[in-house]
Amino acid sequence: MDIYHYLKTFEKKRGALIQSQCMKQAPTHIKNIYHHYYIKKEKDFIALLHFIKENGNLEDVLAAIEYLKKIRSNRISTESIQFICEQSDEPNASTDYDDIAKQAEANLKAYQKLFYTTEKGVM
Known part of the structure; x- marks a missing residue:
């Protein structure tokens, strides 16, 4: 039995979730999630299943x-x-960070060149 097939029924009758055949036949991971974190929180568990x-x-x-x-x-x-x-x-999260880091390094190098350049008559 597919537990996802009965989600609308469980929304109407949340108490039926724990004693249903499809919950008993659900994958072990799903049952463990319910038993460890969602006992008496059937509404939240159904939202997670959705x-x-x-x-x-x-x-x-x-x-x-x-x-x-x-x-x-x-x-x-x-x-x-x-x-x-x-x-x-987010697929580009690390790529965005890398681009920002590279741009920051380029900016710092540009500032470094500004501060350490010597012109005739300045020093």
């Missing part, structure tokens, strides 16, 4: 949870997981 279904990114979600556990293990939420997953989706 996010996983729309983006096909269970691996990214698992990586985000591991990252959050390293920095603050007691504050794992759907919003923070989504935020981290969306941050990692």
